[in-house]
Amino acid sequence: MSKRLLEVQDLTVGFKAKKKPVAHAVRGMSYGVERGETLAIVGESGSGKSVGALAMLGLLGRSAEIGGSAMFDGVDLLTLKQKELRTYRGRRIAMIFQDPMTAFHPAFTIGNQIAETIIVHGLGNKKEAMTRAADLLEMVGVPEPGTRVDQYPHEFSGGMRQRAMVAMAIANKPDLLIADEPTTALDVTIQAQVMEVLAEMQREVDAAMILITHDLGVVANVADRVQVMYGGRIVERSTVKTLFQQPRNPYTRGLLTSLPRLDGSREDRLDPIKGSPPSILAMPKGCAFEPRCPFATEICKETGAELEELWLDHESRCHNHAAMPEWTDVIDTKVAT
Amino acid sequence: MTDTAPRTNLDKATGTPLLQVDDLVTHFPIRAGLLKRTVGWVQAVNGVSLRVQPNETVGIVGESGCGKTTLGRSILRLIEPTSGKVYIKGEEVTAASNSRLRELRRDMQMVFQDPYASLNPRMPIHDIVSEPLQIHGTPKSEAREKAGEYLAAVGLLPEHGNRYPHEFSGGQRQRVGIARALTLEPDLIVLDEPVSALDVSIQAQVINLLEDLQDRFDLTYLFIAHDLSVVRHISDRVVVMYLGNVVEIADRDTLYDEPAHPYTQALLSAIPVPDPEIEATRDRVVLQGDIPSPANPPSGCRFRTRCPIATDLCAEEQPALTELKPGHQVACHFPLVDGAVLSDLVK
Numbered sequence: 001m002s003k004r005l006l007e008v009q010d011l012t013v014g015f016k017a018k019k020k021p022v023a024h025a026v027r028g029m030s031y032g033v034e035r036g037e038t039l040a041i042v043g044e045s046g047s048g049k050s051v052g053a054l055a056m057l058g059l060l061g062r063s064a065e066i067g068g069s070a071m072f073d074g075v076d077l078l079t080l081k082q083k084e085l086r087t088y089r090g091r092r093i094a095m096i097f098q099d100p101m102t103a104f105h106p107a108f109t110i111g112n113q114i115a116e117t118i119i120v121h122g123l124g125n126k127k128e129a130m131t132r133a134a135d136l137l138e139m140v141g142v143p144e145p146g147t148r149v150d151q152y153p154h155e156f157s158g159g160m161r162q163r164a165m166v167a168m169a170i171a172n173k174p175d176l177l178i179a180d181e182p183t184t185a186l187d188v189t190i191q192a193q194v195m196e197v198l199a200e201m202q203r204e205v206d207a208a209m210i211l212i213t214h215d216l217g218v219v220a221n222v223a224d225r226v227q228v229m230y231g232g233r234i235v236e237r238s239t240v241k242t243l244f245q246q247p248r249n250p251y252t253r254g255l256l257t258s259l260p261r262l263d264g265s266r267e268d269r270l271d272p273i274k275g276s277p278p279s280i281l282a283m284p285k286g287c288a289f290e291p292r293c294p295f296a297t298e299i300c301k302e303t304g305a306e307l308e309e310l311w312l313d314h315e316s317r318c319h320n321h322a323a324m325p326e327w328t329d330v331i332d333t334k335v336a337t
Numbered sequence: 338m339t340d341t342a343p344r345t346n347l348d349k350a351t352g353t354p355l356l357q358v359d360d361l362v363t364h365f366p367i368r369a370g371l372l373k374r375t376v377g378w379v380q381a382v383n384g385v386s387l388r389v390q391p392n393e394t395v396g397i398v399g400e401s402g403c404g405k406t407t408l409g410r411s412i413l414r415l416i417e418p419t420s421g422k423v424y425i426k427g428e429e430v431t432a433a434s435n436s437r438l439r440e441l442r443r444d445m446q447m448v449f450q451d452p453y454a455s456l457n458p459r460m461p462i463h464d465i466v467s468e469p470l471q472i473h474g475t476p477k478s479e480a481r482e483k484a485g486e487y488l489a490a491v492g493l494l495p496e497h498g499n500r501y502p503h504e505f506s507g508g509q510r511q512r513v514g515i516a517r518a519l520t521l522e523p524d525l526i527v528l529d530e531p532v533s534a535l536d537v538s539i540q541a542q543v544i545n546l547l548e549d550l551q552d553r554f555d556l557t558y559l560f561i562a563h564d565l566s567v568v569r570h571i572s573d574r575v576v577v578m579y580l581g582n583v584v585e586i587a588d589r590d591t592l593y594d595e596p597a598h599p600y601t602q603a604l605l606s607a608i609p610v611p612d613p614e615i616e617a618t619r620d621r622v623v624l625q626g627d628i629p630s631p632a633n634p635p636s637g638c639r640f641r642t643r644c645p646i647a648t649d650l651c652a653e654e655q656p657a658l659t660e661l662k663p664g665h666q667v668a669c670h671f672p673l674v675d676g677a678v679l680s681d682l683v684k
Binding site for chain 2: 037044056189195214215218219220247254255276
């Protein structure tokens with residue numbers, strides 16, 4: 001096996017509050033990202049999908065207790081000092097944040113902020129960087145980049161701001177892009193534009209991408225592999241095709257049957273997951289999904305299952321894989337009723 | 338289950354509408370300068386007409402700034418419309434006095450988008466849910482008892498009544514918001530993005546609940562949302578809005594199977610489908626540009642700046658909403674009929 005670009009081993013993230021036990025948002029997460037591939041991390045609010053990425057980049061602040069390792073091209077990011085991390089952030093690893101309204105500094109021009117990432121890493125002087133900023137804006141499809149480069153974030157629409165964010169992220173040709181809900185704040189027609197630009201730019205700079213999202217539709221469209229998170233753990237992981245066609249984890253299945261589909265049979269009743277996700281302050285003792293799981297048995301209350309390799313490139317965390325009906329049957333009965 | 342037959346039928350379409358909206362216009366003044374003179378207008382809703390039959394669910398979809406929320410609020414007169422008429426059960430809401438309006442609100446209630454902001458954090462749940470009844474003259478003890486019944490109807494426990502909003506999750510709060518809308522036994526509920534703040538697994542619970550309540554209490558829904566998959570699931574008829582105008586109205590199947598407005602087609606093709614095989618074979622039309630500002634809309638057809646098939650005519654003349662076939666109206670000079678597909682035309 002070729003050496004992976006990023007190899008995360010047993011990452012844990014806990015938050016400590018005064019006189020309270022540490023609340024674990026990520027409870028042991030191991031995964032790898034190959035050069036050039038797109039890995040999607042899917043989960044609902046509180047599943048730990050963003051926190052894991054923020055922890056790697058040292059963006060969580062002091063109250064976070066981080067464990068495990070995250071080897072990026074031979075260096076463990078988690079052991080680096082902030083100063084050393086800074087040479088990675090925005091250079092070899094770039095992040096695209098969810099909210100384009102707040103991710104830019106309102107008092108500096110867009111061009112300035114893009115140029116800054118270039119100057120900080122010593123990849124050009126002010127003049128070169130500003131020219132490059134305008135070029136980058138053009139690449140991501142911002143009209144009139146020459147004028148736009150001198151405008152402030154409030155003069156950009158949401159979609160344009162997110163394009164500018166992509167421009168900033170690819171400014172130094174990073175090896176890894178981390179996109180945290182890059183299109184969640186945008187309208188669908190704008191979302192389609194931004195996803196298109198993002199994928200194009202990823203190819204352009206030949207970067208790997210970790211796409212963090214709750215939107216299974218976006219995942220199906222752009223990712224190579226997917227891992228689904230629940231309660232701070234990866235519960236299922238596979239190639240995009242396998243995950244959508246043969247999901248084996250009860251949570252993944254629940255997510256898929258919860259979704260009203262544009263192409264689905266319209267009189268179907270939705271099949272939601274009962275209850276609500278656990279709080280990280282009160283995680284169930286066994287499997288985190290047990291209280292909501294239709295297949296739960298006694299053992300699930302006691303211990304959580306390990307990720308089990310079901311097939312090549314397909315892992316799922318469940319004690320009761322054998323008890324579950326074939327996914328095709330689940331879909332068929334849904335259509336039949 | 339026998340409810341597989343579509344809920345709309347022809348006699349409903351010809352009966353008296355529960356809600357009738359005629360040429361509703363809501364413009365907001367833009368004020369500037371020391372004297373706060375009006376320097377322009379944000380044309381949020383620009384002449385919308387629609388009819389909603391009893392027991393029907395009409396979905397209103399569009400992107401931010403299309404006026405869907407303003408439309409919903411203007412119908413209830415939570416925002417005073419600039420002009421136009423709204424009738425509920427034949428009575429004109431827009432002409433009602435304040436006291437009469439309050440009585441009319443018994444028949445029309447609203448569920449708001451943000452379950453965090455729409456519940457008073459300092460009121461226990463049973464007060465929140467029984468407040469509408471108390472306002473309308475029901476004694477407190479009786480109102481609370483009724484609140485308990487409606488809490489049960491939305492799947493909460495009666496003892497939840499003593500708790501405060503912060504003790505509930507987003508999905509539970511939205512249930513509280515729904516219970517509050519139900520207590521006056523309204524005919525019409527305007528649901529403004531009722532599930533968009535919720536996670537998918539919770540979203541499905543709330544959608545199922547809304548469907549159950551509709552059957553149980555004979556409700557009529559105006560369902561405002563930006564998510565076309567959700568709207569398809571719940572609606573009988575769908576209204577598509579763009580920049581304050583209705584661009585297409587059709588029953589659900591027609592709208593999703595034979596969309597005639599270029600915007601509707603583009604909107605449908607922009608939605609990612611959670612199935613990699615379908616995604617790989619889909620022809621997508623990615624609309625160029627941003628949604629123009631409703632304070633300064635384009636001349637003629639408001640969609641023309643982003644429309645891939647716009648011509649000079651579109652800049653000159655605003656297309657009227659015209660009927661393609663009974664129940665299917667579209668506002669376009671060049672509607673895509675007989676299976677015409679935008680992505681083919683663009684190539």
